[in-house]
Amino acid sequence: MTDHTVTFTFAETGATATAQVPTGSLLVEALHRAGVDIGQPCGGQGRCGRCIVQVAAGGKVRRRSSLRLSQEDIAQGYALACQSVVEGDLYITVPPQEKIERRLTTDRIASEIRVPDGYEFTWSQTIRRVSVSLNPPSMDDQADDWSRLQTALRTKANIEQINCSIGLLSRIGTVLRESDWNVTAILDMATGETGGLARLIDLRPGIGSEEEPLWSAAIDIGTTTVTVWLVDLVTGQVKAQVAEYNGQIARGEDVVSRIIFASKNGGADELQQRVVNTINGLIELACKRVKAKPEQVVKATVVGNSTMAHLLLKIPAASIRLSPFITAVNHPPLTTTREVGLNLCPEGTVDCLPGVASYVGADITAGVLSSGVYLSEEVVLFLDVGTNGEMVLGNRDWMVTCACSAGPAFEGAGVVDGMRATEGAIEEVWVNNETYEPTYRVIGGGKPRGICGSGLISLLAEMFLTGVLDKAGNVNVDLKTRRVREGDHGGEYVIAWGAETEHGKDIVITHVDIDNLLRAKAAIYAGFTILADQVGVPLESVAKMLIGGSFGKYINVEKAVQIGLLPDMPWERFEFLGNTAIRGSYYALLSQQSRDRVADIAKRMTYIELSADNTFYEAFMSAMFLPHTDMSRFPTVEAVLRKT
């Protein structure tokens, strides 16, 4: 096989890099070999188009797929790095890469343990800290170190049987001697899964004060964002809250892309390393704020969707996306931070909470716990929109759940000018119903770079109400305005002219974008319909609509109802709860009863597999319209339309 030289020039900086690769290599491999990390939000499937590069004239590449490229693009040498096979020496221009900005939330920190109304919270965390002064060994008392420590813990704290890893055992002799036989043991006490055995987590020199913080972490691994709460187990208080993009984003924006990437050679290792790095970085940051050290963190309770749990533990996730959609494990056994690769106390417990199915994970069971769905006397609807959309309908007697592959359209992916809700994103749009001219608000107040989820919802609603869009989502290109025009794939609407944008190009919404958004909202609304039909409860009779996930924080309910994303019900029934997943993780961290309750919730939830439900397609198609084919479901929207 011949080797070829690929020379990369980076448009942004003018820098260059080269790599030698054999015939048949993908351009992403060449980039990798040149030490360049290029984003592959779709996981290398050729679907997202973000790894686009330009091949200089004469360069021999074979394009496996050009789904995202127009004939004109191809004529200009554009190619997708993940789909282009190297067949000769190449000169490649790499356009500026999308920057994923650091986003750190610093929510208000709770000064007390707050739980939903009616929640009987018993503070019963499993970690114990016991300080003991041992009698030093002598010629008359030659007991081995480990027996001596066990005896002391039995005498002082009535702890009968203790397990200890060989790794920790190899350290206890040194700790005992260096601390003159005064030590503090950290133990994880009996839970059912460990057969009632206590487990030694750490042995620290000296007799510590009982008021000293005892650090632990509640962790929510979202497909897009990872959140960590640093919790002092002595007071039960959250002492630091930090969040950051999941480092896996560069290898796929949705779970399916990640699963595909994980199936590639070395992919599972890389994805695990990326999320572990994200968590380690967050823990370090949180610890810095409270002047603690990561190795003092002795327990982590983890929630996340089932794919995130599998990728964290490097358990193959391939069966999640293939019919009949089976997880390897819904409730992973307790493990240690060392096994997972987290830079915390090495023998610290990692407790991944139980999920229900491939697409209803521990983030949802934890959300059901913290949102109080399972306590409610009335029937409530719980929706968690992250990168996917999962929903639960029920009360304290029964719960049904399903997941919609809504896709990340509302996070800006699959939309030409879509972007995440960071600086430069258009977050709200108003369209004049006579001139069809838009006005908009940009995050940060500067020139716009794109449009984020809340902006898209608002835009769709406005376009629909002003008649720019018809019920089927088609742009009315006959309107007397330059804002509407024929694009490559159908009608499109210009939100901002190049002159007013940061990058000098028009910001538009195309027919394809609108179709993607309609699919996403239709999937979610069809989910509501199926759940309600399944149990014979009319959607409008639902007492409360609880919305979890950061998504809810920014969207305008009125507009979301107008496009038919949320059911049409009085506004006061909507409650936005923020991150319900991490709150549930926090409860389970502090309370063994809460943890058992999550397991009970997971058992009690009836999962409805939408792809196996033959009424789903019908419900989905009906919801592909604005707001829906059945206008009687959206009386307030009908009223507005009648007025305009």
Next chain:
Amino acid sequence: MTDHTVTFTFAETGATATAQVPTGSLLVEALHRAGVDIGQPCGGQGRCGRCIVQVAAGGKVRRRSSLRLSQEDIAQGYALACQSVVEGDLYITVPPQEKIERRLTTDRIASEIRVPDGYEFTWSQTIRRVSVSLNPPSMDDQADDWSRLQTALRTKANIEQINCSIGLLSRIGTVLRESDWNVTAILDMATGETGGLARLIDLRPGIGSEEEPLWSAAIDIGTTTVTVWLVDLVTGQVKAQVAEYNGQIARGEDVVSRIIFASKNGGADELQQRVVNTINGLIELACKRVKAKPEQVVKATVVGNSTMAHLLLKIPAASIRLSPFITAVNHPPLTTTREVGLNLCPEGTVDCLPGVASYVGADITAGVLSSGVYLSEEVVLFLDVGTNGEMVLGNRDWMVTCACSAGPAFEGAGVVDGMRATEGAIEEVWVNNETYEPTYRVIGGGKPRGICGSGLISLLAEMFLTGVLDKAGNVNVDLKTRRVREGDHGGEYVIAWGAETEHGKDIVITHVDIDNLLRAKAAIYAGFTILADQVGVPLESVAKMLIGGSFGKYINVEKAVQIGLLPDMPWERFEFLGNTAIRGSYYALLSQQSRDRVADIAKRMTYIELSADNTFYEAFMSAMFLPHTDMSRFPTVEAVLRKT
């Protein structure tokens, strides 16, 4: 710091190697950097003299210690690599290294489980193999793989709660699918230490036959020799027996040297790797014999002295050799082959049996089990002479034990012409009582290279009975024979002239050698005395003298009594049991009751620390004579002396 070039020339082959090292490096470091492995039987303390090299004239080295070097040696440039500091460019000649020959024992293989008389053996090993056919998942049954497997095992075999490592969990999905949902699970069933939880060890594709072998290993890690028995848990039969030198020998011949080496930078890692390599090699060899694969071996029961157990698990052993002589752990928790680094089934159980104290390890408790000491109605004496000497006096009601730092003199170390019992070793000597001329027998029948333990015992006895040695062990240099002469450190005796030896040099026993041997035998005999005195049982009333360890197989009891190494009692009371340690390990592997019994034995044995016993020194000094100061203890020897 300046770098120096050290050039090594190997006397045996003429090959050369070079290394760059900074000023102040030890020569052993330079050898290591040049990729040369030189033996350090004393662990780098400068005591054994085996790492001797010759520095070419003008080479700047600083000798830290020259304990083992004469003025003449130093004048000729000789230096100990472990004690010589590099201070300039050097040319070094490395003499031929002692070869440790491969020694493989293939004992008769037991066709049935044999136990001592009166031993109630209940075959109750902890490993279970369960084959199950699972219902494949479908849209109507989306249970996760792990729950599906657990349910099947519960239904088929009534196994309630099962634990599984994340590593194994990450494999089960693939195994289930590739085997079309027909699998065989290997489990380690509840023991007290795991809180009654079963643990999944392996999941294999297909429904296996119940007669197929289920492989496990009994392992004895001796300071000198590692022995492995490969056991089929289906029949309980030993299917292969293999043994090999412990790879740690190159870093110290006795436990103290090893502990010192382990305390050096990287030393513990190296020693663990060396013994793990030895075990892996033996398992591979044993598996080859029965056409099995190492990864099919699902459990290993391990015995060894306390230092060997610590080094295997890389638990610091330093406190073992420092007063008050404390182990980090006498009974290590159950662990896995993966944690230890063995190339067996990764989640296979490693069960290190419990020891009693720093110098009475699991090899002795296992030996007490298999030799039947704890069943005996009469008082018996059990001696295990390996590299150390441990002994137990007792019966089914009580047991006392102690260990003597006999040192490896009887294994040929600390004796100028001493060597192990391999080809070329003089194994028996007879001295003519008129001419003082010796005759001898050589292992393998060729020219002698040195003298091994049994040869040394026989030589001492003959020299004593013929008057070459007096009671105090001094060579009578006034005898009319060239065989006795004045050496550097006192009188010496020539066993073989240079003309008749393999290397062309005389084989002699020096005053220092004799002193070392007397110390070793005195330590053992003094141990017997202390144990007997402790419980008020006269030594001569002991009903049986049980001797374990390979040592016993070759020694002549009569001669061992004549030098006062063994007590003077009728020959029929001596029983040589071979390797009692591995036999005990084998029982514990097959029977949970036997394993519990070992733990009970460890608890019931009263350990007497000889260094804390002020009568020991007296007993030791009395035993430094041939055979003893108190001749009434050795009536048969007195009778022989009277005749000569």
